[in-house]
Amino acid sequence: MSDLTRMLQETVTDAVAEKRPLQLIGGGTRSFYGRTPKGDPLQLAGHTGIINYQPKELVITARAGTLLSEIESVLAEQGQVLAFEPPRFGEGSTIGGVIASGLSGPARPFNGSTRDFVLGARVINGQGEILRFGGEVMKNVAGYDLSRLMCGALGTLGLLLDVSLKVMPRAVVERTQVRSCSEAEALALFRELAGKPLPITAACFTDGQLCLRLSGSRPAVLAAAQRVGGEELDQAAAFWVGVRDLQHPSLASDRPLWRISLPATATPIEGIESTGFIDWGGAQRWLSGRRDVTPLRDQAESLGGHATLFRGGDRDSEVFQPLQPTLLDFHQRLKRALDPVGIFNPGRLYPQL
Amino acid sequence: MIQVLPLNSATEEKNISFSLGELVAGLRELLPDDGVLLEEEDTRPYECDGLSAYRQLPMIVVLPSTVEQVQEVMQLCHKLGVPVVARGSGTGLSGGALPHPQGVVLSLAKLKNILEIDPAARTARVEPGVRNLAVSEAAAQYGLYYAPDPSSQIACTIGGNIAENSGGVHCLKYGLTVHNVLKLKVITQQGDMITIGSDALYSPGYDLLALMIGSEGMLGVVVEVTVNLLPIPETTGVLLAAFDDVEKAGIAVGEIIAAGIIPAGLEMMDGFAIQAAEEFVQAGYPIDAAAILLCEVDGTRQEVEEQIRLVREELLACGATEVRQAEDELQRQLFWKGRKSAFPAVGRLSPDYYCMDGTIPRHRLPEVLKGIAEMADEYGLRVANVFHAGDGNMHPLILYDANKPGELEKTEELGGRILELCVEVGGTITGEHGVGIEKINQMCVQFSPAELAQFRAVKAAFDPDGLLNPGKGVPTPRRCSEYRTLHKGHD
Numbered sequence: 001m002s003d004l005t006r007m008l009q010e011t012v013t014d015a016v017a018e019k020r021p022l023q024l025i026g027g028g029t030r031s032f033y034g035r036t037p038k039g040d041p042l043q044l045a046g047h048t049g050i051i052n053y054q055p056k057e058l059v060i061t062a063r064a065g066t067l068l069s070e071i072e073s074v075l076a077e078q079g080q081v082l083a084f085e086p087p088r089f090g091e092g093s094t095i096g097g098v099i100a101s102g103l104s105g106p107a108r109p110f111n112g113s114t115r116d117f118v119l120g121a122r123v124i125n126g127q128g129e130i131l132r133f134g135g136e137v138m139k140n141v142a143g144y145d146l147s148r149l150m151c152g153a154l155g156t157l158g159l160l161l162d163v164s165l166k167v168m169p170r171a172v173v174e175r176t177q178v179r180s181c182s183e184a185e186a187l188a189l190f191r192e193l194a195g196k197p198l199p200i201t202a203a204c205f206t207d208g209q210l211c212l213r214l215s216g217s218r219p220a221v222l223a224a225a226q227r228v229g230g231e232e233l234d235q236a237a238a239f240w241v242g243v244r245d246l247q248h249p250s251l252a253s254d255r256p257l258w259r260i261s262l263p264a265t266a267t268p269i270e271g272i273e274s275t276g277f278i279d280w281g282g283a284q285r286w287l288s289g290r291r292d293v294t295p296l297r298d299q300a301e302s303l304g305g306h307a308t309l310f311r312g313g314d315r316d317s318e319v320f321q322p323l324q325p326t327l328l329d330f331h332q333r334l335k336r337a338l339d340p341v342g343i344f345n346p347g348r349l350y351p352q353l
Numbered sequence: 354m355i356q357v358l359p360l361n362s363a364t365e366e367k368n369i370s371f372s373l374g375e376l377v378a379g380l381r382e383l384l385p386d387d388g389v390l391l392e393e394e395d396t397r398p399y400e401c402d403g404l405s406a407y408r409q410l411p412m413i414v415v416l417p418s419t420v421e422q423v424q425e426v427m428q429l430c431h432k433l434g435v436p437v438v439a440r441g442s443g444t445g446l447s448g449g450a451l452p453h454p455q456g457v458v459l460s461l462a463k464l465k466n467i468l469e470i471d472p473a474a475r476t477a478r479v480e481p482g483v484r485n486l487a488v489s490e491a492a493a494q495y496g497l498y499y500a501p502d503p504s505s506q507i508a509c510t511i512g513g514n515i516a517e518n519s520g521g522v523h524c525l526k527y528g529l530t531v532h533n534v535l536k537l538k539v540i541t542q543q544g545d546m547i548t549i550g551s552d553a554l555y556s557p558g559y560d561l562l563a564l565m566i567g568s569e570g571m572l573g574v575v576v577e578v579t580v581n582l583l584p585i586p587e588t589t590g591v592l593l594a595a596f597d598d599v600e601k602a603g604i605a606v607g608e609i610i611a612a613g614i615i616p617a618g619l620e621m622m623d624g625f626a627i628q629a630a631e632e633f634v635q636a637g638y639p640i641d642a643a644a645i646l647l648c649e650v651d652g653t654r655q656e657v658e659e660q661i662r663l664v665r666e667e668l669l670a671c672g673a674t675e676v677r678q679a680e681d682e683l684q685r686q687l688f689w690k691g692r693k694s695a696f697p698a699v700g701r702l703s704p705d706y707y708c709m710d711g712t713i714p715r716h717r718l719p720e721v722l723k724g725i726a727e728m729a730d731e732y733g734l735r736v737a738n739v740f741h742a743g744d745g746n747m748h749p750l751i752l753y754d755a756n757k758p759g760e761l762e763k764t765e766e767l768g769g770r771i772l773e774l775c776v777e778v779g780g781t782i783t784g785e786h787g788v789g790i791e792k793i794n795q796m797c798v799q800f801s802p803a804e805l806a807q808f809r810a811v812k813a814a815f816d817p818d819g820l821l822n823p824g825k826g827v828p829t830p831r832r833c834s835e836y837r838t839l840h841k842g843h844d
């Protein structure tokens with residue numbers, strides 16, 4: 001447990017004065033994500049410690065460098081979890097990196113996203129000021145919601161000092177049902193089940209099998225398992241960790257990995273058979289291998305979604321789907337409002353930010 | 354040419370100057386005759402929102418009926434430099450829709466089409482003037498509903514809900530507006546249309562949805578909203594528990610959550626609110642109780658049975674003097690009716706009432722209630738307490754009589770001190786009603802000058818001329834320094 005706030009503030013203040021960009025680094029487990037980092041490395045993994053945890057208030061506040069594994073084990077002692085199931089991608093994963101990257105796990109469509117669980121944050125802005133937004137209470141609409149804005153901004157809007165997150169009770173029982181089917185059948189079934197009041201907390205399709213996780217009280221989960229049918233999966237917890245951390249053999253290769261984010265109801269996209277890996281009940285589809293980027297993005301867009309070059313490939317290119325010009329303009333203005341001289345992670349999200 | 358005088362207000366320092374004649378002529382070109390209101394008899398109904406203590410007769414009210422008209426009105430106001438205040442149903446409780454004396458009130462009430470309900474994707478795409486309840490009503494035929502349910506849901510609009518990030522009695526489990534929206538179409542102050550979010554669960558770039566939701570009409574005008582719908586739960590159970598002590602009820606809330614249960618709704622009322630509600634709607638509440646808790650759980654039949662059993666155990670263990678379960682849907686509705694009509698019920702006991710909206714960490718509840726009671730005594734005013742107990746969002750209702758000289762001022766001062774107490778114990782001045790004009794002073798208490806400056810910079814990124822809902826939400830430095838000086842004298 002150590003508080004580096006003062007040192008970090010000094011470093012930022014100096015960098016601002018010298019207009020010297022900084023590359024913010026937590027545990028480095030997400031360094032593959034986003035565009036090629038630039039600037040002087042600033043290590044945040046030493047800024048650690050759980051500052052406040054009150055199980056009955058459903059809130060935990062931790063410094064950004066605190067290990068995700070530490071937070072999750074402290075929560076587990078009280079029977080609680082981070083319900084958005086953040087990926088680890090390695091032991092060094094820090095809570096700051098979780099928030100900055102904004103990536104959520106298999107529970108995302110059912111429990112909500114990373115940003116849905118952010119209650120507040122303390123940040124250093126691009127003028128070296130320490131600012132606190134949001135708080136440690138469940139509901140708070142005072143001022144603009146700048147803490148949730150940090151989520152997924154890849155550190156381009158400020159240096160996260162600490163974050164407050166809403167935590168949830170762990171389900172009493174979890175059980176996963178599997179059944180063999182085609183991709184098209186899986187997509188149809190996802191859609192059908194999503195409209196029913198069932199305690200589903202994950203739904204993926206991989207290796208020709210549809211996997212549904214059910215969570216809740218024992219009788220509720222048993223009854224739901226009967227309704228959805230299929231067979232019970234052994235070692236289900238380990239299976240979902242694999243899904244969460246993209247350990248599937250077809251994804252864990254050196255080839256470029258594309259994340260296609262679509263409405264869950266979108267038709268199968270061309271080429272998906274190459275990995276046959278779909279998560280989020282159809283809303284997140286993975287493609288691997290080299291792709292012709294423009295047609296891929298056009299296709300994703302026409303289906304109501306986007307294509308991200310998630311890992312590998314050319315990290316100096318636009319790895320995120322380019323923004324429409326007016327929207328990009330507001331992104332630039334917002335960036336200048338928080339980081340006027342542009343010292344935080346320049347270019348990590350978009351070349352213009 | 355009419356030269357409009359600069360506004361003499363500490364909340365605002367901008368010089369506003371445009372030709373009224375040019376504005377009116379321009380608006381008349383864009384809108385049909387009944388879409389531009391100028392006469393006092395027509396504009397009077399727009400002089401306030403649900404916080405009627407603040408009133409300002411609008412200069413002009415416009416009622417566009419298409420998105421294109423909204424966009425054209427915005428382009429014209431941008432070109433001429435005219436302030437614009439968007440308005441839904443005017444049920445807001447913080448004066449967010451209070452007109453600007455030299456501005457246009459832009460009513461979205463005529464944009465009330467439900468554009469699409471997609472049962473497979475479980476989404477509804479609606480115009481901003483659609484009422485909150487109308488979305489759930491339209492979705493019901495597909496076994497779906499829209500979760501955020503403010504008590505004003507019969508009247509308030511989705512556009513207003515977006516602006517305030519409204520909650521309801523079910524937000525502990527299902528979240529606020531921000532957790533239930535996928536996509537927005539927004540007209541910026543400059544008159545451009547932008548789409549924020551998407552039909553997918555992840556959108557690239559900054560999370561502008563989170564920024565726009567709860568921004569009180571200060572960053573853009575929402576013209577289309579895509580919300581998530583949820584399957585209507587298979588079944589629902591409600592328990593009503595009576596306590597002879599508010600503190601015990603507060604502890605019970607924590608214990609239910611510690612037992613691993615997230616109720617769909619968990620509400621508390623104090624003795625005064627119970628009696629008022631009982632007199633008003635005869636919900637069958639125990640009128641001699643010091644506090645009641647209403648706990649609703651939903652899910653599959655098995656889940657609900659199990660949770661009802663656990664919740665009942667916790668309530669009794671915490672000293673509930675009585676625990677009742679709603680026997681049927683009718684009784685469930687009745688239990689909720691008492692809670693949902695608590696504001697008007699309390700309102701009947703007094704010529705006027707003032708509704709507060711602080712949020713606190715739940716375990717501080719007993720001391721905050723005690724603090725409120727002491728301060729109320731000091732001011733000689735009565736306070737009834739109604740809470741979204743599950744998420745610590747309190748709605749103290751201060752009873753007063755606006756016709757008694759000085760009583761409104763006293764009430765506002767008491768209200769301000771209650772909010773400051775919420776901040777002191779680690780909470781916030783507003784959980785769901787917004788800052789508006791009402792809590793602008795308390796913003797200076799909750800946030801540092803640097804934080805407020807950051808808010809102003811964000812505002813300027815979207816609205817450099819400061820013409821969208823000016824004077825609301827974020828105080829000027831001058832206002833804060835004045836308030837701080839005053840405040841010091843007060844302590």
Ligand SMILES: Cc1cc2nc3c(=O)[nH]c(=O)nc-3n(C[C@H](O)[C@H](O)[C@H](O)COP(=O)(O)OP(=O)(O)OC[C@H]3O[C@@H](n4cnc5c(N)ncnc54)[C@H](O)[C@@H]3O)c2cc1C
Binds near residue numbers: 509516570
């Ligand atoms: C009896 C009663 C009970 C209530 N209960 C609750 C409750 O349980 N939970 C809760 O959260 N609130 C509650 N409220 C407060 C209020 O109903 C909500 O804030 C509601 O969302 C306001 O909606 P409206 O359409 O009336 O908005 P208005 O009051 O018209 O406007 C509110 C704000 O939104 C802005 N705005 C409106 N439309 C748009 C748009 N299209 N684009 C941009 N900005 C816009 C306005 O400028 C203003 O700042 C209650 C109010 C009353 C009177």
